[in-house]
Amino acid sequence: MAVLEEIKEALMAGNANKVRELTQKALDEGIAPTTIINDGLIAAMNVIGVKFKNNEVYVPEVLVAARAMHAGMDVVKPLLTGDALEEKGTMVIGTVKGDLHDIGKNLVIMMMEGAGFKVIDLGIDVPVEKFVQAVEEHKPQLVGISALLTSTMMQMKKTVEGLAAYRDKIKIMVGGAPVTQKFADEIGADGYAPDAASAVDLARQLLAS
Ligand code: B12
Structure with missing residues (x-):
């Protein structure tokens, strides 16, 4: 699932358009929306979180990464039914x-x-x-x-x-x-x-x- 790695890279780079395109590509390849969210979007955001805590990235980078995450979420969210997206709380x-x-x-x-x-x-x-x-x-x-x-x-x-x-x-x-x-x-x-x-x-x- 190379596309998930590509999603992570694009998200960490803050490239919202690319994340949107790659998320669609992942769906077209038949990858489940929850897999895209958990192993692509959320996984990348977790990396950003750790880097932010370690002062390796700063507020602006977090903001653009989050915007990129939302771009991907916008593509997959409508496909999620009921509790398909396991909310942590x-x-x-x-x-x-x-x-x-x-x-x-x-x-x-x-x-x-x-x-x-x-x-x-x-x-x-x-x-x-x-x-x-x-x-x-x-x-x-x-x-x-x-x-x-x-x-x-x-x-x-x-x-x-x-x-x-x-x-x-x-x-x-x-x-x-x-x-x-x-x-x-x-x-x-x-x-x-x-x-x-x-x-x-x-x-x-x-x-x-
Ligand atoms: C931007 C800013 C503003 C903007 C706010 C815009 C906005 N949309 O937020 C504006 C211009 C409106 C503003 C107004 C004022 N401000 Co001001 N402002 C700031 C400034 C420069 C940055 C704050 C900021 O965004 N930091 C960046 C974020 C990322 O950091 P953060 O907020 O701390 O959040 C992080 C953590 O604290 C934590 N966190 C935050 N919230 C939460 C919640 C939970 C649950 C958890 C777990 C964690 C958590 O996680 C965040 C991310 O890592 C600070 C100075 C500074 N360096 O802090 C002054 C500052 C906070 N402001 C100050 C003052 C005095 C004012 C004004 C009274 C000025 C005035 N005379 O009008 C007004 C008050 C208006 C009001 N009623 O609130 C003082 C406060 C002094 C004090 N000890 O009370 C500061 C410290 C500036 C100073 N040195 O004098 N301000």
């Missing part, structure tokens, strides 16, 4: 109320999707009630909370408190430049990750525990 994520920063959150989303998770993005400036509503509606296993301002970190605490009634069903992950493991522990979050690739590792760990 569902995450609801947002940037807290008062905070408009979303570049880091969006990277987390891309890496999580690249790793096979379903992600519901609540956007920026998200009040506690909206997190609660989304948990009620989507029944996720994971909730991700992002904050980039020291002044909005307390809003993160309020969000964790607001989700108290659901803690036996969800794991809460927090992140953003001013956030630390110590702070995460203080506010009672289940986990903290310093970057998007580590967020995926953390999500896997939390779901396994």
Whole structure:
């Protein structure tokens, strides 16, 4: 299945058009959509994640790789029926109320999707009630909370408190430049990750525990 290797290379190079073409080629060759996703698109995104964590690639490369991944996904997704795409879990994520920063959150989303998770993005400036509503509606296993301002970190605490009634069903992950493991522990979050690739590792760990 040389075409899968070609998909991986094109994705890591951030070539969205090529990924789209090669994904179609793989389908034409009779390769199952789930194989293309898992052994081509997600496999390549995992490599990007590791490189990002090791500072071998940076934000722009991750963004173009993620765009290329979406280009491939767009071709295969319509062919997936029901639960053909084995989702690793569902995450609801947002940037807290008062905070408009979303570049880091969006990277987390891309890496999580690249790793096979379903992600519901609540956007920026998200009040506690909206997190609660989304948990009620989507029944996720994971909730991700992002904050980039020291002044909005307390809003993160309020969000964790607001989700108290659901803690036996969800794991809460927090992140953003001013956030630390110590702070995460203080506010009672289940986990903290310093970057998007580590967020995926953390999500896997939390779901396994
Ligand atoms: C871009 C930016 C903006 C843009 C945001 C655009 C956007 N769409 O996001 C704009 C111009 C809008 C902006 C506005 C402001 N900003 Co600003 N901004 C930045 C800047 C330069 C980069 C942030 C960024 O995107 N980093 C890159 C991403 C990839 O990193 P990241 O966000 O940390 O995310 C990674 C991890 O933290 C982690 N992560 C993030 N979220 C999550 C969530 C989970 C669940 C997990 C597990 C992990 C995780 O993974 C990510 C990927 O690896 C920073 C400076 C800096 N160097 O950080 C200042 C900075 C954050 N901003 C700052 C300030 C003060 C402001 C303003 C108040 C400025 C003003 N006076 O108006 C406003 C506030 C607006 C508001 N209410 O939010 C300060 C904050 C200071 C502080 N300690 O509070 C900073 C640090 C700049 C500074 N040195 O003064 N800003």
